[in-house]
Amino acid sequence: MNTLTAQSPILLETHNIQKSFMGHVALGDVSFSLRGGECLALVGENGAGKSTLMKILSGVYKRDHGLIKIKGQEVQIGDPKAAQKLGISIIHQELQLIPDLTVYENIFLGREYGKAGIINDAEMIRQTRKLLDSIEVAIDPKSLVRQLTIAEQQVVEISKALSQNADIIIMDEPTASLSLTEVQQLFGIIHQLKREGKGIIYISHRLEELRGIAERICVLRDGTLVKELPCDAEVDEIIEHMVGRKITNLYPELNSEIGNCLLEVDNLSDSQILSDVSMQIREGEVVGVSGLMGSGQTQLARAIYGLTKRIKGEIRIEGQSYKNPSPQRSIRLGLGLVSEDRKDEGLVLGMSIASNTTLSNLEPALNKLRMIDSRKENQIAEQYRGKLKIKSVNCLQEVILLSGGNQQKVVLAKVMMTNPKVIIMCEPTRGVDVNAKVEIYNLIDQFVREKKAVLLISSELPEILGLSHRVLVMDKGKIVAEFSHQEATQEKIMYYATGGNLIEGGEADDK
């Protein structure tokens, strides 16, 4: 299992790397080394300097001071091409493939085989197959990238890195949008790469998974490497070093008072995946929905909120039937949605914090002539900024300039401004640092204490387990199990999420 020996050559060394942006120190003094066959986990809060460090290694930024050595040789990494030549490849969180080209065309993009401008497809397909075989995955080189799952697309990116003879592969949050089984497959590939003597730098927010993959964990805080931990470090300990203080309670206590039913769903189906989903949420409740990626959780949220056309079944809000939902009417009836992807669907990035906050409800910012009163709007936004602890210069700052956590808080402010009774939250803490996470958890708790409710959809099981009064498990568009907070465990949820009830053969469907 352990592929690392003392003889493994040192692939990469950095000495005292420093980088400042206009007087702001992004990296103080970073020194580390990476051996062949090793996976080094790099963790830290947003803004700790991880991406700056990666950008220096991949040639996007130039360092102010310090040395970089590759295989003992001092190198200059002037631009991304140079990094590629030196054997450094980055797998970005947002994959950089072209969806309408095939797997092999993507892998050899810009480096096509052939003579006199005539492309030799057969050779590229053969090479691609060889690459995919070497990491033991079965993907057809001729399939379009568009048709692949996110996990498969990531494999294509990794193959692309390998085809460029990369020795040092940097992975930026590779598991952010993978299901648990896909994560296991990815880890299998990483182990295979390690056996081949490649060095991996692995950046992740999912601290629980590091144990299964990394040899060492380096913690970055405020641009400095504050601690190197062994792979079996406890998550609490890692967080402590990331944040610089002890976090005693990540999750709030769940002692809000449960009251009347706020939202009921009966036999909800859509044309894609949902089939006969029934559930209800009561005042004071956080109901978690868990399942593998693509099991219908997102579709459930979108169907209830009115983003899906042609749904069957019934939705009731406080006992009133709600037919043909649309976002406008959902908001009026007291539903709010925090969508999965805040940049794509949650915010207008070029607009100010104030304008984003009032986007769903401008009424309170209008004057008697029904014109927008900027001063009023600012006051309102300022209130929410204070309440949600959004860190910015003022409310006129464009949201594109905010960190992930603060952007997410703006999304929450926007939803809260419509005075919802039930908020459907999809991945509310994705890409958000620990401090902001805790703040968002507390906001959820505060919210349900006001006789309101949250439907929480998250791929992070600890979050589901820590926050939910009840947990629903989805598989293939159906709710397959329900647990109370006390009953729910990671194992039970995974058992049902991976189709465990079918093996049991208990509740066979007659249709």
Added chain:
Amino acid sequence: MTNNAQFWMFARKYGMLIVLILFITVLAFISPQFFTTSNFLNIGRQVSLNAILAAGMTIIIISGGIDLSIGGLVALTSCLCAAMLADGHSIFIAIGLAVLVGAAGGFANGFVIAKTNIAPFIITLAALSVFKGVTLLFTNARPIPIDNDTFGQLGQGYLGKIPYPILIMLAIFFIVYLVLKKTKLGRYVYAIGGNEKSAILAGINVPRIKMIVYSLSGIAAALTGVLYASRLLSGVPNLGTGFELTAITAVVLGGTSFTGGQGGVWGTLIGVIILGVMGNALNLLGISAFYQDIVTGFVVLLAVLFDRFIYTRLATN
């Protein structure tokens, strides 16, 4: 560092205004006829009609769309207005009908765009062809003369020294400014142009806003058509060719982002004036009008490069 960022912010906001002022200063030294009230009023009178189109186009482009059909609507509404007057209808009915037809034409664009989600470029290109065809059909491609001096006042008359079209243009720009910056509609236009998906999720009725926006562009085209009819004292069927491109040029010069969500109508006014001053200057300096197109092309290119330059400066700061 903030000083730097602030400088580039300032440059982005007022860049074209500074260019315009430099332009005017230089020209004032070169040509004695240039820096006179009468010449300025002359420029204003020349640009005012097409400026109204550019105001409508500004709203469309901020919403993330484009309207290529306005030239066709200008021709159609000017001929319609002329035909109504020739038929002996009152001025109010003639103008009213023209505006109504303009709004309906724009609405049709908006309706198809909102319902089909086909690119506005294609829909409005098709509409341009239809509007032109309808105009030629009902006029038999012959101009319709207008024998009505009161109506002629609208495009030719003066309030004191200032031509009516300038006043009308300024009024329209002010209204568009209020709509864009002070109303829910305007905020939604920016939101849709900035991120349509977020706008839908925020509960904004995106199809409705699109229909309104294209209707407004249609109304702007109709007002331009009416003013042309008044100025030329006839409805001219082949009027309006290329007007959409002039409007787009002014909007782009004014710093409104072609990808939507950014910009404003005062920038467009500066864009319009720059184009007008350029034409006027070349004219005064006795340079062939053909050069004007070439110069315009390069000015637009420079403006966009300048904007990009500032934007990257802002991004790295």
